[in-house]
Each structure stands twice: as structure tokens, then as C-alpha cells.
Amino acid sequence: MTARQTPKALLLVWSILIATAIACNVPGLVGPPAGPAPTQPVVLLPTQQVEPPTQPVATVEQPTLPPPPTAAPTAAPTLTPSAVPSPTTDVITMAAPVVSTMTLYKGAGACEPKEITFSITVTNPDQVKNVVLFLRTQDKTTASKTDWDEGTALNPRSGGEFKRTYHSSDIPTYGSFGNAWLYYQFVVTDKQNKLIRGRVFTDVTFQACP
Numbered sequence: 021m022t023a024r025q026t027p028k029a030l031l032l033v034w035s036i037l038i039a040t041a042i043a044c045n046v047p048g049l050v051g052p053p054a055g056p057a058p059t060q061p062v063v064l065l066p067t068q069q070v071e072p073p074t075q076p077v078a079t080v081e082q083p084t085l086p087p088p089p090t091a092a093p094t095a096a097p098t099l100t101p102s103a104v105p106s107p108t109t110d111v112i113t114m115a116a117p118v119v120s121t122m123t124l125y126k127g128a129g130a131c132e133p134k135e136i137t138f139s140i141t142v143t144n145p146d147q148v149k150n151v152v153l154f155l156r157t158q159d160k161t162t163a164s165k166t167d168w169d170e171g172t173a174l175n176p177r178s179g180g181e182f183k184r185t186y187h188s189s190d191i192p193t194y195g196s197f198g199n200a201w202l203y204y205q206f207v208v209t210d211k212q213n214k215l216i217r218g219r220v221f222t223d224v225t226f227q228a229c230p
Contacts, residue, residue, distance in 0.1 A: 112148060112210055114218050115141045122224055124202060126188035129229030136224070137185040138174070140206050145180035149209045153184060157193040157200040157226055166193040171207070182206075191226065202226040 118139040125131035138153055152171040158164065169192040174182035188194065191202070202225070206218040 110144055110147050112208055112216055113143045114206060114208065114216070117204075117206060117218075117221065119221075119224060120185075124188055124191075124224060124226045125229045126191075126194060126226065127229040131229030134188045135185055136188075137183060138204065138206075139181060139183040140174070140218070141179065141181045142208060143180060145176070147210050148176075148180075149211050149213070150174075151176075151182040152207050152209070154205045154207065155191060155193070156203045157191075157196055158203065158222070159197040160199050160201060164197070165203075166196050168205075169193070174206075188226070197226075199225075199227040 120135075120137040121133050123133075124136045125134050140151065142148055142151065151174045153174055154168045154171045156166050156168045158166075172184060174184040176182055193200075201222050203220055203222050204224070205220045208216040208218075210216065
């Protein structure tokens with residue numbers, strides 16, 4: 021081998037040795053052995069998905085309240101015959117009075133009428149003790165009035181009627197006024213001495229004969 025061929029021969033021998041060392045894993049001739057290749061983590065997939073256990077939900081049962089009591093209908097009280105109020109039958113009332121004339125004359129002249137009749141009918145006459153008629157007069161011009169007279173009891177008739185006839189001269193206030201109104205009022209006294217007063221009427225003229 022020539023000197024010129026020696027480096028090439030050495031290079032060839034060296035290459036063969038390195039290759040052999042690599043193949044035979046000769047320590048010292050090659051670098052550190054390669055570590056094991058990293059492995060991918062193994063992920064185990066479950067064959068069946070496990071659901072978390074279902075917790076029972078506590079339910080509170082509402083108490084059932086009884087229905088409100090129904091008020092029993094109030095029965096109408098039954099009145100026995102002794103408890104049924106009977107209509108009052110002893111009440112005394114007066115009907116409208118009846119007067120024979122609306123103008124009464126007085127004096128010596130020939131004017132008529134010079135008599136007047138008052139009549140009134142009452143209910144329950146068996147409860148009536150008497151009926152009294154009171155009179156007074158009022159001057160039509162001056163409006164002056166006389167006092168009421170002492171009253172005159174009327175005469176009882178059938179059917180609860182009480183009546184009395186007056187002559188003009190019987191009127192207690194005969195001579196007080198020449199042209200006046202004659203006032204009259206009926207007052208009933210019952211068996212218990214209770215007074216029942218009628219209204220005052222002022223519709224009769226009492227005047228002197230012209």
C-alpha cells in the first residue's frame with residue numbers, strides 16, 4: 021500500500037469499525053443508548069357510562085284540611101196559637117166629622133140656618149166612655165179669638181155615631197163677633213179615661229144675619 025492510499029484505507033477501516041460497533045452495540049464507540057420511545061397514555065373508555073345515583077327528592081305532603089263547616093239553615097220559629105200576636109181591637113179612631121151647614125147665622129133676622137148639627141163616628145164604641153165637642157170663635161177681621169168653651173158631650177147613636185145639634189144662641193161665644201170662624205174639636209175619652217183628641221176644624225162661618 022502506498023503512502024498516498026494509506027489515509028483512504030484508514031478511513032475505510034474506521035468506518036467499518038463504527039458500523040460494526042453500532043451493529044454490535046459496542047460500548048464506548050457509540051453514544052448513549054437511546055431511551056425508550058415515549059408512549060401515549062392509554063385512555064380507557066368505559067363501555068357503559070355510569071350515572072351518579074339519583075338522590076330521592078323529599079316531598080312534603082300537604083295536609084288535607086277538612087272542608088269548613090256548613091252553617092245549618094235557621095228554621096223559622098213556629099209560633100203556637102198562644103204566641104201569635106193578635107191584632108189590636110181596642111184602638112179607637114175617629115172618622116171625618118159631618119157638619120150640617122158651613123154657615124151658621126145668629127140674630128133676630130130671618131137668615132137660615134140658625135141651627136147646626138155635628139156628628140162623628142168612632143171605632144170600637146164599646147171602649148168609648150164619651151165624646152165631647154169643644155167650640156171657640158175667631159173674628160175674621162181682627163183674628164181675635166175666644167177661649168175654648170168647657171165642652172159639651174155628644175149623644176151616642178148606633179154604629180159608633182155621636183151627634184149633637186146646636187142653636188146659634190147655644191154657642192157659648194154667641195155675642196163675641198159679628199162675623200167669625202167657628203172652631204170645633206172632638207175629644208174621645210175611653211173606658212180607661214185616656215183622651216184621644218181629634219184635629220181642630222176651622223171651616224164653619226158664624227155670623228150675624230145682615
